[in-house]
Amino acid sequence: MAKRTGEKYDAIIDAAVRVIAEYGYHQSQVSKIAREAKVADGTIYLYFENKDDVLISLFNEKMGAFISDVETALGEVPSAVEQLRELIRLHFEYLESNSQLAIVTQIELRQSNPEVRKQIGLILKKYLNVIDQVIQRGVEQGLFHDDFDPRTARRMIFGTIDETVTSWIMKDCKYSLKDQIEPITKLFLKGIGK
Amino acid sequence: MAKRTGEKYDAIIDAAVRVIAEYGYHQSQVSKIAREAKVADGTIYLYFENKDDVLISLFNEKMGAFISDVETALGEVPSAVEQLRELIRLHFEYLESNSQLAIVTQIELRQSNPEVRKQIGLILKKYLNVIDQVIQRGVEQGLFHDDFDPRTARRMIFGTIDETVTSWIMKDCKYSLKDQIEPITKLFLKGIGK
Amino acid sequence: MAKRTGEKYDAIIDAAVRVIAEYGYHQSQVSKIAREAKVADGTIYLYFENKDDVLISLFNEKMGAFISDVETALGEVPSAVEQLRELIRLHFEYLESNSQLAIVTQIELRQSNPEVRKQIGLILKKYLNVIDQVIQRGVEQGLFHDDFDPRTARRMIFGTIDETVTSWIMKDCKYSLKDQIEPITKLFLKGIGK
Amino acid sequence: MAKRTGEKYDAIIDAAVRVIAEYGYHQSQVSKIAREAKVADGTIYLYFENKDDVLISLFNEKMGAFISDVETALGEVPSAVEQLRELIRLHFEYLESNSQLAIVTQIELRQSNPEVRKQIGLILKKYLNVIDQVIQRGVEQGLFHDDFDPRTARRMIFGTIDETVTSWIMKDCKYSLKDQIEPITKLFLKGIGK
DNA sequence: CATGAATGAGGCTTCATTCAT
DNA sequence: GATGAATGAAGCCTCATTCAT
Numbered sequence: 001m002a003k004r005t006g007e008k009y010d011a012i013i014d015a016a017v018r019v020i021a022e023y024g025y026h027q028s029q030v031s032k033i034a035r036e037a038k039v040a041d042g043t044i045y046l047y048f049e050n051k052d053d054v055l056i057s058l059f060n061e062k063m064g065a066f067i068s069d070v071e072t073a074l075g076e077v078p079s080a081v082e083q084l085r086e087l088i089r090l091h092f093e094y095l096e097s098n099s100q101l102a103i104v105t106q107i108e109l110r111q112s113n114p115e116v117r118k119q120i121g122l123i124l125k126k127y128l129n130v131i132d133q134v135i136q137r138g139v140e141q142g143l144f145h146d147d148f149d150p151r152t153a154r155r156m157i158f159g160t161i162d163e164t165v166t167s168w169i170m171k172d173c174k175y176s177l178k179d180q181i182e183p184i185t186k187l188f189l190k191g192i193g194k
Numbered sequence: 195m196a197k198r199t200g201e202k203y204d205a206i207i208d209a210a211v212r213v214i215a216e217y218g219y220h221q222s223q224v225s226k227i228a229r230e231a232k233v234a235d236g237t238i239y240l241y242f243e244n245k246d247d248v249l250i251s252l253f254n255e256k257m258g259a260f261i262s263d264v265e266t267a268l269g270e271v272p273s274a275v276e277q278l279r280e281l282i283r284l285h286f287e288y289l290e291s292n293s294q295l296a297i298v299t300q301i302e303l304r305q306s307n308p309e310v311r312k313q314i315g316l317i318l319k320k321y322l323n324v325i326d327q328v329i330q331r332g333v334e335q336g337l338f339h340d341d342f343d344p345r346t347a348r349r350m351i352f353g354t355i356d357e358t359v360t361s362w363i364m365k366d367c368k369y370s371l372k373d374q375i376e377p378i379t380k381l382f383l384k385g386i387g388k
Numbered sequence: 389m390a391k392r393t394g395e396k397y398d399a400i401i402d403a404a405v406r407v408i409a410e411y412g413y414h415q416s417q418v419s420k421i422a423r424e425a426k427v428a429d430g431t432i433y434l435y436f437e438n439k440d441d442v443l444i445s446l447f448n449e450k451m452g453a454f455i456s457d458v459e460t461a462l463g464e465v466p467s468a469v470e471q472l473r474e475l476i477r478l479h480f481e482y483l484e485s486n487s488q489l490a491i492v493t494q495i496e497l498r499q500s501n502p503e504v505r506k507q508i509g510l511i512l513k514k515y516l517n518v519i520d521q522v523i524q525r526g527v528e529q530g531l532f533h534d535d536f537d538p539r540t541a542r543r544m545i546f547g548t549i550d551e552t553v554t555s556w557i558m559k560d561c562k563y564s565l566k567d568q569i570e571p572i573t574k575l576f577l578k579g580i581g582k
Numbered sequence: 583m584a585k586r587t588g589e590k591y592d593a594i595i596d597a598a599v600r601v602i603a604e605y606g607y608h609q610s611q612v613s614k615i616a617r618e619a620k621v622a623d624g625t626i627y628l629y630f631e632n633k634d635d636v637l638i639s640l641f642n643e644k645m646g647a648f649i650s651d652v653e654t655a656l657g658e659v660p661s662a663v664e665q666l667r668e669l670i671r672l673h674f675e676y677l678e679s680n681s682q683l684a685i686v687t688q689i690e691l692r693q694s695n696p697e698v699r700k701q702i703g704l705i706l707k708k709y710l711n712v713i714d715q716v717i718q719r720g721v722e723q724g725l726f727h728d729d730f731d732p733r734t735a736r737r738m739i740f741g742t743i744d745e746t747v748t749s750w751i752m753k754d755c756k757y758s759l760k761d762q763i764e765p766i767t768k769l770f771l772k773g774i775g776k
Numbered sequence: 777c778a779t780g781a782a783t784g785a786g787g788c789t790t791c792a793t794t795c796a797t
Numbered sequence: 798g799a800t801g802a803a804t805g806a807a808g809c810c811t812c813a814t815t816c817a818t
Contacts, residue, residue, distance in 0.1 A: 008782095026307055030809060031784095040783045042811075051809065081387065111305045113220055121364075135386070144386045152358075152377045153386050159357025160350040167349055170315070183346045189387030192329070192338045192347050193275065202799095224792060225801095234800040236794075245792060396803095414695055418788060428804045430790075439788065469775065499693045501608055509752075523774070532774045540746075540765045541774050547745025548738040555737055558703070571734045577775030580717070580726045580735050581663065590778095612813060613780090622779040624815075633813060 002049050009047045011037045013058045021100035025108040055112055056119040062101055066094050067127050074130065080138030085185045087134060088161060092177035095165055099173045106166050131157050160184060196243050203241045205231045207252050215294035219302040249306055250313040256295055260288050261321045268324065274332030279379045281328060282355060286371035289359055293367050300360050325351050354378060390437050392445070397435045399425045401446050409488035413496040443500055444507040450489055454482050455515050462518065468526030473573045475522060476549060480565035483553055487561045494554050519545050548572060584631050591629045593619045595640050603682035607690040637694055638701040644683055648676050649709045656712065662720030667767045669716060670743060674759035677747055681755050688748050713739050739770060
């Protein structure tokens with residue numbers, strides 16, 4: 001049924017990002033997204049199953065592509081320490097240059113219904129796997145300690161990055177995320193204790 | 195005018211926690227909360243301004259009390275390192291012994307509308323201040339490095355704790371959060387890098 | 389959930405009959421029925437599960453009561469021949485004095501969706517059973533032949549009555565159905581052949 | 583301007599019969615009929631004014647042809663009694679050998695909108711005239727009584743046949759309609775009364 | 777002739793809130 | 798203070814029809 005490709009498919013997803021970023025999740029009706037995409041309401045249903053599908057596809061297209069990019073980029077970096085820095089850098093750069101997308105994925109889509117959040121969770125899992133691989137590599141290379149649970153470390157890395165981006169959005173993106181790359185990398189590596 | 199105290203005030207808040215934990219945010223109608231609290235729908239509006247007010251009050255009563263407890267408890271611990279460990283311990287113990295509340299505050303209330311989340315943010319700010327004080331103390335005591343931005347560290351600490359609790363809930367609270375106290379404290383202090 | 393009794397329950401059903409009779413099935417929106425019943429749209433859902441439930445309940449209340457009346461009335465008539473005449477008389481009198489109801493049950497509700505028609509069919513089955521009993525009684529009393537399949541006769545009786553009422557409605561109820569009681573009874577008993 | 587003839591005209595009507603018989607009136611969208619007919623949606627509008635026109639044309643083509651056949655066939659039968667039997671036989675045989683068509687005309691098209699049903703009624707009128715002629719002939723030939731209203735008898739005959747076919751479809755065409763020809767003819771002629 | 781992508785009007789239902797009792 | 802019946806606004810989705818190619 002739903003086409004899932006084409007010019008209008010992209011136009012609708014991009015319109016959804018803009019509308020949700022501007023008006024918030026609860027004020028982003030299908031008709032508003034359609035108007036922003038310059039298509040009729042019904043056209044949305046030629047490309048998506050339903051409204052949920054628009055939101056899931058939005059996350060999948062934008063974050064899915066990002067995750068693939070990260071995977072590729074990290075493949076070209078040998079050192080796990082550098083991989084960690086690169087991961088943080090890519091994450092921050094991607095969202096900083098797409099602040100509307102950041103608002104949508106970090107804030108607004110988290111208010112969506114269970115089905116959407118479930119699908120988002122599945123997509124995010126791939127990102128968590130990437131983090132896991134960096135940690136595992138670091139241990140193997142002898143660059144990281146080997147006396148911590150990798151899942152604990154993964155939750156620290158993801159939780160910190162996530163909270164950092166959320167804080168940045170809450171402060172209206174007023175400062176640059178890039179300035180956080182080094183400090184956070186360093187904290188992860190050395191901790192706060194002397 | 196909302197009463198904000200009394201037996202039924204508490205009954206309604208506790209009912210809200212149970213209903214939201216069981217049915218999820220989007221399936222927790224005022225009438226369902228009223229039924230669970232054994233009061234009439236209209237009675238809720240004698241104690242609260244509106245539904246948002248119930249949710250905000252819920253967070254304020256439950257987490258506000260917790261935050262005060264943490265402040266008090268940390269006052270009795272001299273070392274910042276011990277304060278950090280104690281903060282994590284209290285956080286995990288509180289939510290582990292109130293898993294319904296954990297579900298509500300960590301997962302469900304995050305789907306609420308902007309007004310509720312804004313108020314929750316304000317309440318959380320006090321908690322972030324507590325974390326800030328621990329960090330500041332650690333630097334002053336010479337137990338923590340002094341070359342990191344305290345706000346960065348605060349976001350690491352809060353983000354990691356938050357993500358850890360969320361993960362634990364997503365895994366149906368199957369393991370014990372307490373086992374995470376030491377590993378996380380250690381990671382914060384020493385980092386992952388050799 | 390749905391109350392299924394009370395003053396407004398009846399008001400809504402009666403409003404539905406009037407609206408459907410006047411505007412036709414496809415132009416009888418819930419809001420129009422609510423307005424006719426002088427209640428809010430949402431009030432309908434305090435008394436009925438959904439729109440289908442209104443229509444099924446309408447048929448059940450109006451025809452169900454009628455069928456019970458017929459059963460009772462026939463119990464007081466010993467002769468099967470008289471029972472047959474009485475059945476036809478009651479059927480015609482009931483619909484003739486409720487011509488709006490006749491329009492709704494004979495014409496409009498037959499355009500409804502499968503679920504409604506299925507429920508209507510179940511209710512009608514009771515009526516067909518009443519006819520079956522008259523036929524069986526007639527055979528037992530030696531008043532009817534015993535060489536026909538009772539189901540064939542039942543279909544003749546019901547089909548003829550039904551077609552007669554439908555024709556009468558299509559001719560805008562211009563003539564009296566009561567004048568058809570004797571002719572039809574006689575046809576059923578004696579047939580058309582010499 | 584609608585073409586109303588040609589290979590695709592027939593293909594569309596036949597596709598409509600199959601689709602409506604399989605999916606039911608309310609699930610028979612224009613696009614589904616087009617797909618079944620292996621034409622584009624828009625092509626239907628080259629051959630028909632609109633969707634209603636498809637349904638009316640369907641009834642007209644299928645039942646109109648049948649009615650003409652009946653007229654012709656009865657012309658070759660002198661006795662009104664035999665004509666009556668032949669009418670029933672042709673009716674049952676035609677629908678029994680076209681059970682999909684029977685489902686469409688007896689059940690599904692009756693859910694259509696007022697305009698379609700009005701047109702169907704006009705087409706059926708010719709069939710009712712055929713019945714009228716048989717009755718008139720029977721009276722003239724002295725084979726039928728002359729003390730009944732011919733319209734009453736016509737409604738009996740048509741109503742009974744119609745109800746018989748509907749019952750047969752509702753019982754999933756499990757028995758043979760042909761077995762009903764004699765019993766029904768006999769009932770019409772002799773009635774049920776001794 | 778034929779296509780099929782695009783259109784856009786229209787309705788059922790939910791649920792936070794009120795207010796007469 | 799407490800009740801709970803009543804309110805009514807608001808949005809997702811379907812599908813007959815059109816028209817540029």
